[in-house]
Amino acid sequence: MPLENKLGLTNAVELALEEERISKTRAAEMFENGLLESLRPGSFEALRKIHEYLFSDIYDFAGQIRTVNLAKGNFRFAPVMYLRQAIQEIEKMPQDTYDHIIEKYVEMNIAHPFREGNGRSTRLWLDLILKNELGLVVDWSKVDKSDYLMAMERSPVKDLEIKALLKEALTDRIYDRQVYMKGLDASYKYEGYEAYKTDDLSRENELEEDLER
Template identity: 30%
Template sequence: MVDKYGTGQDPYCYPGTTVLRNQLGLTDDDALNEAERALSEIAASEIDFAPPPYDLPALQRIHRQLFGDLYDWAGELRTLDISKGGTHFCNVTRVEPEAKKIFAVLAGANWLEGLERGVLVAAAAEHFGDLNMIHPFRDGNGRAQRILFEHLIVNAGYEISWWPVGEGEWLQANVDAVVCDYGALIRIFERCIGQPIGE
């Protein structure tokens, strides 16, 4: 089975549609997207900063907080392979082991603490791109991952804001990172990571 961007019936969607099953009973993509955006923005504002260690369960908690009012599967690892456009995300059987590798590297790098800003920008961008390829959830991966990276970067001592980035730019930068071309993500992180906190 593949997701709504592929072919076949996605068990996460209402039969014969590409609309994700949801607790509000919405059967229109536009209405669901609007509700999802509104509810996740409210939920995001209520998520408190969390220091490391960070791991897949931490990302799952963030996802559950963001989307728990909308999807029964919020915070649960996906149960099918998914793709979007020409990008095939991590095979479902490899989600947990591959995520563990990425978080182990971050832990080994002391969660990027103490890095000069330019080094932090490049490292954060690369890890973001690699984790995006895991795509552990059926939907909402980017939003959950950005909150996790906000915590990571604030913990490293820097301000962070995603507002300077448009959706199309985000998507293309992550597509580029599939083939380990992190240039666009680095440019995004260069704009989004601010000054050291307290300066």
């Protein structure tokens, strides 16, 4: 069954398509309007605002800490009972080196603070930290889906694999529109969303706004 949503959709396929279309458009807006630059890198508030901006048109729980326990396969994410405490501890983690930043990212993934949309939001959050601290971002279009998913699955036990994988894809083109847009497409593809191209949605949105003026 699909999650309860503001769109009133009860078909899972239809919901997935609309979720991709709407949230990708919102993700593109965050680049165009400079919202990402206004957030404090590494803070949970930054992650919360990213999630809220992406999904507020779709879910009532956008930007809200989940109230249900989540699992993926045999792995259980942080229990609701300890989730807020876990988030506070993650916020305190250092982010002064590449290794520290990825360790913080891995821990936030383990926390999985939202009901849905954690991966997509947290990858944007990771890039915000890397950009601020190191002047780099991940070019996600260069990170293979299966390699990424396997590395993340193993990261709670051993994070060397995800560190090496993402390090190979780092770029200093931190304000490059195409790096960002193609990166979003790759990020969404990891979660099975690949019906739309972010750049196309962004341009369609710009045309609609011009017509409304």
